[in-house]
Amino acid sequence: GESVGLHLPTLSVQEGDNSIINCAYSNSASDYFIWYKQESGKGPQFIIDIRSNMDKRQGQRVTVLLNKTVKHLSLQIAATQPGDSAVYFCAENGAGGGNKLTFGTGTQLKVEL
Amino acid sequence: DADVTQTPRNRITKTGKRIMLECSQTKGHDRMYWYRQDPGLGLRLIYYSFDVKDINKGEISDGYSVSRQAQAKFSLSLESAIPNQTALYFCATRPDREETQYFGPGTRLLVL
Numbered sequence: 001g002e003s004v005g006l007h008l009p010t011l012s013v014q015e016g017d018n019s020i021i022n023c024a025y026s027n028s029a030s031d032y033f034i035w036y037k038q039e040s041g042k043g044p045q046f047i048i049d050i051r052s053n054m055d056k057r058q059g060q061r062v063t064v065l066l067n068k069t070v071k072h073l074s075l076q077i078a079a080t081q082p083g084d085s086a087v088y089f090c091a092e093n094g095a096g097g098g099n100k101l102t103f104g105t106g107t108q109l110k111v112e113l
Numbered sequence: 114d115a116d117v118t119q120t121p122r123n124r125i126t127k128t129g130k131r132i133m134l135e136c137s138q139t140k141g142h143d144r145m146y147w148y149r150q151d152p153g154l155g156l157r158l159i160y161y162s163f164d165v166k167d168i169n170k171g172e173i174s175d176g177y178s179v180s181r182q183a184q185a186k187f188s189l190s191l192e193s194a195i196p197n198q199t200a201l202y203f204c205a206t207r208p209d210r211e212e213t214q215y216f217g218p219g220t221r222l223l224v225l
Contacts, residue, residue: 034214041219042219044156046214046215099161100161101212102155103156105154
């Protein structure tokens, strides 16, 4: 079946550096994608989303890039801070519209001081 | 942010026991979801509801049941808990005209 996957399970970056977290999706019918942040002991927190009619969307210190040609999604975090340490995962709405989301397994981001 | 609350936050139970996990929301969203999260796996959908009279099975509904008592409340029950139901359980809500889902803090369940 369709799946959402992540390239790297763990990413370590130095404080102040930029982070890039990647996500591959396989459902070409997906037209909506979300990035979530999950801190230890907490529920997933919405970060940013993007629709398939866009290639890029920016938020506060975060940018999501969508490459539909290769079915690839990335989350860029500028000037990574210790508070950014968490698991990040992407989700797609899959076929049939936005009733359900399919979630990736997540990437652990570790920020080194 | 306590828009979506879950009780209890932690629960230890024994095999064969019936337990209920509760979810309440103040967001006024019609759509509510129950997921479980296991190490190394993405969130998996158990049940979802679009309104009080609408309940739908997700990909892993076996062994679970739900009740949508009101727009703001969506409960998940394990009729006879088994050890492989040990997991983190999350409730989420979603407004009708959006696709973003908003999650509660989770319930950590251990079945012995």
